[in-house]
Amino acid sequence: MKKGNAFFNDVYDVVRQIPAGRATSYGAIAKYLGNNRGARIVGWAMGSSYTQDDIPAHRVVNSQGELTARALFETPTAMQEKLEKEGITVKNHKIQNWKEHFWDPEKELL
């Protein structure tokens, strides 16, 4: 059995299944994959592949609904605009009504 290589694949697969207008957190994905403490790996895994158009990285934020990844985007506002374009209200780089926009893979993908 291979190592975390599958973990990366799982992360991409989950992120791709995130519906528009919704967002999830690294911790949620990590927990869904079995690594509730491996949230950093999730973010890093995508950080290494956020360049792929198949992965809506802008729909993945931290547990606070904060757009922590905007710094890696081409522009610091690209992430926010993408989310707003999908119907998510973003204020001060944070998702408003985060609880309502939160997309839990454990509940949706279960």
Place this chain on the structure above:
DNA sequence: GGGCTGACTAGGC
């Protein structure tokens, strides 16, 4: 093979 790093999270001060 050991150590560092990282889009995190939760707890402590």
Place this chain on the structure above:
DNA sequence: AGCCTAGCCAGCC
């Protein structure tokens, strides 16, 4: 309430 520290896991040098 805000800042700091510790923990965890997987890839890369």
